[in-house]
Amino acid sequence: EPEVTQTPSHQVTQMGQEVILRCVPISNHLYFYWYRQILGQKVEFLVSFYNNEISEKSEIFDDQFSVERPDGSNFTLKIRSTKLEDSAMYFCASSRDGKSPLHFGNGTRLTVT
């Protein structure tokens, strides 16, 4: 069964550094998302992406965050200048259409020191 792939599985970075989290959504899916989950807490929406543009973003998704789909397969989340509070599990998800379930990747655990 096709799956969403995320790399790396774990990223450690120093405060103030830029990180790029990578995702390969399921190939025939049209909607792409980033969520984050601070350890043991709820799953928080960051951004949704459709038709090569952001369709919705949350208050969390401020100017230090950006997303790209550079080549039709990869979907990336960039955090320009990481803060300690950015430490979390970041999940990429995709769905076939606007009503289908989201399929999640295994997540990237980001640790900012």
Place this chain on the structure above:
Amino acid sequence: AQKITQTQPGMFVQEKEAVTLDCTYDTSDQSYGLFWYKQPSSGEMIFLIYQGSYDEQNATEGRYSLNFQKARKSANLVISASQLGDSAMYFCAMRGTNAGKSTFGDGTTLTVKP
């Protein structure tokens, strides 16, 4: 705005018994989807079951069934014949008509006792 409420932070069930995890929701959308996800201790999010707001039948997937009561705005997950591997965090979520984000509840931690 959409809101999902899961009122049970933690639940225990004996192996082989059934358990119901509660979920209530609030939305102004006429058409929406309700989902349940399982998150084991390893951290991945696993899709379990989906219910559309216009579906007349309750959704079932193997040992999982969704008790959908639209008038009460509830979408409880029923797990039959619990197994030790069912021990995990369970999230209820919904999507509205604009195909945007899914909103998640706070989750319920289920522990299956041998």
